Amino acid sequence: MRISTAQMFNQSITSVLDKQSSTSKILDQLSSGKKVNTAGDDPVAALGIDNLNQKNALVNQFLKNIDYATGRLANSESHLGNAETLVGSVREQVMRAVNGSLTDNDRQMVADEMKASLEELLAIANTKDESGNYLFSGFSTDTMPFAFDAAGQIVYGGDNGSRETVVASGVTLATNVPGDTAFMNAANGMGDYSVNYLPSQVGGFKVDSAKIVNPALHIPDTYSFTMVGADLEVRDSSNVLVTTEVGFDPVNPVSFNGIEVKLDGLPVAGDSFSITEQPTVSIFDTISSAISLIEDPNRTNTPEGMAQLAQILNNVDSGIKQISSARGMAGNNLKSVESYSSTHDDEKLINSSALSMLEDLDYASAITEFEKQQLALNAVSSVFSKVGSTSLFDYI
Structure with a gap:
């Protein structure tokens, strides 16, 4: 069979280009560290890599949401814990004030301490987060939740909205505790x-x-x-x-x-x-009532004062339970987001491991293959240079 010079030339060029292409592909793999850089390298593996990358992107978004939720819940739980401790100390102050051996001046000193505690409790209830948003105002994060009205009573200016964050597919958790739930609506x-x-x-x-x-x-x-x-x-x-x-x-x-x-x-x-x-009472109103009772020397140790004191102490206990319950809500949600975070970390680890198997390059094998392809390219190029220069006139 006769082979024309043009045909032989084209075949040689094709061989050289194929070897160059193979060598270039291996060079791309070595430079990127990935054995699949385009879908053409391995269509089946490329599809799996794309799916795993999408899953990891979703997991990363969940983890970002969880970081946000963790910060808010931890902040809320901490401040509610401080409020619970503070109201517990107010109860002790009330009990100390009704001691029959105290003078009017002594009771006034206790009342002043309780006023300071009330102001501190109000400051806790009006806490802001690192972004300047009020923690306990529901959806109305730019509205101060608690303030004095014209009658001198502390009223709630927020709402009962719970801001929720998506922490997993189809799962949302509240990242805040509304102020009325924590401080205003304790059971009577x-x-x-x-x-x-x-x-x-x-x-x-x-x-x-x-x-x-x-x-x-x-x-x-x-x-x-x-x-x-x-x-x-x-x-x-x-x-x-x-x-x-x-x-x-x-x-x-x-x-x-x-x-x-x-x-x-x-x-x-x-x-x-x-x-x-x-049916419900505000811990702020309860403490204010206690202060008024203690400051009035004509009521403290009277039958009316003692009966009123019993009601105040019941409401203080109810207020402590309410704050404790609100703290428990924040703590439970905090525990949940930490659990979801651990689950996502495990999922991301599994996905990354599978992703590594599909796309990460075995450098030892790649370098060996590169040397083989380079050797083949050199051989093909050498043959082509010799064949390409061959002429019939050299044999005549």
């Missing part, structure tokens, strides 16, 4: 009604609880209780008689309009008090 220590005692109280009694036991029969109102002789009369806000407990015995609760009221101790004739519906 008495139940569903608060008690208003009168300075004229003589009997050593207090209300243990005032609860709604039958919502279907419940009629919201302010009810007054008056001891008339040996009987206890209950009237509504219109002074209409609701019920009379004849020969009242505090062992038995007073039941009316779906409400049950239990007393500890027996009022004397003429004693009176009232109850107003209030």
Whole structure:
């Protein structure tokens, strides 16, 4: 079979170019450290590499979200822990102030300490994060959550929104605790009604609880209780008689309009008090009430003052439980994001290991292959130079 000079030339050129291409590919691999640089190098491996890179990108985003959530939750949990400790110390201050051996000046000093504690608690509730956003204002991060109103009461200016962060596919966790959840809406220590005692109280009694036991029969109102002789009369806000407990015995609760009221101790004739519906209380209002009671020397050790103190202590305990519960919410979510972070780290490690198997270059094998290809290229080039210069006239 005759082979033309042009055909032989083209075949030689093709061989040289193929060897150059193979050598160039290995050089690219050596320079990048990857054995798959384009989809053409290995289409199946390239598809797997792309999928793994997408998974790692998603995991990295989750980890960034978790870092943000961890910072906010840790900050919230820490400040709520400080608030819980502070309110616990306020309870001790209240108990110290009602000591009968204290003078009026001594009690005023305790009241001043409690005022400082109240200001400190307010400062904690108005804490900002490193970005200048309020921690406990819900969605309204640029609004100071707690401030004094015109009446001198501390009110909540935020909302009850929970800012959520995606920490895994289909999983979101709250990264904040709204201020009303932490400080404003503690369960009333008495139940569903608060008690208003009168300075004229003589009997050593207090209300243990005032609860709604039958919502279907419940009629919201302010009810007054008056001891008339040996009987206890209950009237509504219109002074209409609701019920009379004849020969009242505090062992038995007073039941009316779906409400049950239990007393500890027996009022004397003429004693009176009232109850107003209030299912939740603010720890700020509770501490303010305690300060007012302690600052009034005419109330501290009176029957009315002691009854009011019992209600205040119940509400302080309820406030501590509320702050503790809010702290637990932040702590539980913090524990959850740490768990998800660990899971993502493991997933990223597995993905990276699989990615390495698909695309990382075995340098020893690549260098050996490079030397082989270089040797082949040199051989082909040498043959081509000799064949390319061959002419029939050299043999004539």
